[in-house]
Amino acid sequence: MTFTAPVADQRFVLDHIVNLNELAKNDRFAAASADVVEAVLEGAGQFAAGEWAPLDRRGDTVGARWSEDGVVMPEGYREAYQAYVEGGWGTIGSPEAFGGQGLPYALATAVLETLGGANMSFALAPTLTVGAIEALTHHGTGEQQRLYLPHLATGEWTGTMNLTEPQAGSDVGALKTKAEPLDNGKWSIRGTKIFISFGDHDMTNNIVHLVLARTPGAPAGTKGLSLFLVPKYRLDAEGNPGTFNDIKVVSIEHKMGLHASPTCVLSFGDNGDCIGELIGAEGGGITAMFTMMNNARLNVGLEGVQVAERATQRAVAYAAERVQSARAGSASRDPVRIIDHPDVRRMLLRMKAQTQAARALVYYAAGQVDRANLGDAEAKKRLDLLTPLAKAHGTDLGNEVASIGVQVHGGMGYVEETGAAQHFRDARITPIYEGTNGIQAADLVGRKLSMDNGTTLNALIGDMRKDAQGEALKDLIDACNSVGEYMLSAGIDDRLAGSYPFLTMLSVAVCGWLMEREHRAVDAAEMSDFAKMKRASTRFYGDQIVPEALGLKAAAVAGAEILYAIDPENFAA
Template structure:
């Protein structure tokens, strides 16, 4: 089975959910014409299928490895990455003044949708570079932008995020890496960082590490954190590559999945000179980090879409090929392809509907990011609200879809040679990194719920209810979300809010996806009026209807969990819980 990018679906969602033509009406994104959009969608889809997808298997079975103190990628990856750079796929949204194309973030997200569905582990590399570009562009000096952004924008150099340390997981404030002034605006960086995706590899000429560290006498906690730009190879004022910084690859993690993504333990300045420079003001690290992190969280949510697409394609192919048993409700007793059996149909339709729902959510979030870049009123608040929904629900649903894909394959799904298990192994990390999904839920009830005194979320839910159309369950879910939100804003303690945060975030995510699926349903029905035999539009109406009639209804059951409070969670002491 070969991978095929879902180009018709992507263009449909860009048009009806992102509103790509509306974005192109603004001077900044005027180049995003319909012809340009179609060319990019189809071009990157073909590239993903021909260049990234064939490497997915070797990436999983061979993986990245450490050789003579450096990371070596599996065969084929170096050339495929060079082709990626040569084709300009990394420069879609990069700033035009630094060699990028300056097109909407939505189009860059779409490109990663195809690339990651073809090979999720490989696509992690450009995802990280996108975050680095954003952080340097918004917080770096003019000199830093001029020196680093042109190479990062083309993909000739890649970027990383260095947050986590052995003693400091999600508690970033506990980090101990140090940055000692050298007297010339440079700093000596020392410390160890873990879980650094693509912290080293042999595909690019340089790697630009963005490292959180503490200067001498810095305040404790997050207030004392600064961000530093630390390239693998030092860069001269003319852009020339100089001496290698003392950045040692201690090891790479042996992981459950994404084996082609080298997850490194990096040691900075333990044996020699490791020189970095400050990005933004001293102690401004958290602000700069969140510029990277918010972008990364949306792109990680997209990984759920990527895996959902790939796992669904493989499951449908297998279900058409695998013959077993007669259909219980059929007239013949002859064996049929398992795609004819009701429960297999249920799983496949759930996979398709779930993938399309989270794609709509991610493309909508990206559209709000683009509108925020255009300073459109209310867009920044909506982008902020969508981020935890996109990351939590996108990755939860992607993991569920991958699991269903194994189930469709039956026993063959549990056998590695079929490739179905890889999707689940690859998908599972996305619920953990860039802030676990529990952290996303806490972000929604702790920060995003209160935006505008609660008005941003409440207005969003009111709009969902008003535009539910012929989906009464969606209107009911929007009302249930409003009730929970009001309780959290006005009555619940912080423990009560946090105890119900995951259920609530899922409810709001499903309501939002339901609203976006209802929007697509109306567009598909309108299209069928003029083209009644259009197979894509017919399938779209069925998947939207399934999501609205079945999957939205499931989220209503989460209301009690969202409002259960924290008392039962603390009814046992830690010792009693362990007993």
């Protein structure tokens, strides 16, 4: 099937949820005029549909390939990536000082959604590069920024994030990679990292690895970690890639999905010749890495939007073509397209509503990034609260929508040739990486709720209450307020036991609030296809999805007693 960028909905959300026009009043974002935004969205859509979408199936069936010389991407990927660089698509939100366009992060988010909707695996390369740019912008030295950011900003070089090790998954404090100081102020890096997305490829002439490692005498746990800039090729006197930096690609993973995104096992310094530079202060690795991590978490939530959009487009196209059975209750016994059957309509409308809700949530968070960058302290607090919601709920919805897409296809959805199964396989990693969704829920009820004793949550609930019109939404907002109060007083086990239901409740409340705003923004007299669908999807969300979340309150406040009523051995009974 062909891919069409959802430009109309992207522009609608940027206008009515992000309030991009308001951002453009600031000198920093003055270039984000209506005509520029329109041109960027339309251009990105045409580029993604023409260059990246046709490679999606090949990427899934052929995949990235390991060789002794490094990872080889499927045919056409190198050329398509170079077209991305030459088109300037990586520069949208990058700093102007380093060759970027300096446009709002929210607009760059829309562009990245389009790229990932066309080819989700491929889009992981620029997704991680954006995070590397953030880390170096906030924590790098002037010299590091001068040498590396212009190449990262254009996408000429890609960036990676290196945390996980064989013995240390989510427990970052257990990392063992070592950094030994050298006489010239640089460091010798030695260790192994696993699950490194786009840890190697043949699309660019350098890759910039950001690596967490432990320095001599550093304390145990996360306080002893430092962040290092470790390029695949060390730079020569002119700043060009030169000597190979002793980074070996041991293997790439054989994965359920995302086959065109090489997930690498990397070995640093097997020959004692891997050189890195310290980013930020020694012992400040977690602070620097979380600048990159928080950016990555928003963009992983965006991956949920990407896969949901593509799965929805595929399901709608199939349902509009597949003829099966007569319409129930019809006088005619002629078979009709399955899109005319009520249950298929229900599934398709749910896919539409959930995709649009996820887009509204992630774009809203992206708008808070822009406001925080302009110095708005309250926006920064709200962003901190929204980040676990955007990452976890966005990816949960990506999985739900991709699964429904398989269902719409029926038995053919379970057959690889239709492509519906690929979206489900690709989506499944998103609730796991960049901090599992359970970790996001724990972060919400732990650090995010307690950082100001619930003040930031109360401000969000107050804003939602002020606007909410639907009775179910009002009830859900009240329920979130009640559970939030419970979480602040509950013991740690009870809080964590209810964290995931609470995260889902709060996410649906925020999405319901944003979808109501969208519903009110549609001109009641407008009869375009877009307006009709927007009214239907927002109404469906409020009528059918919001009430579902009310049922989660019981689980959110149930406590942990039942979870520990049995011994670990009883689970095998």
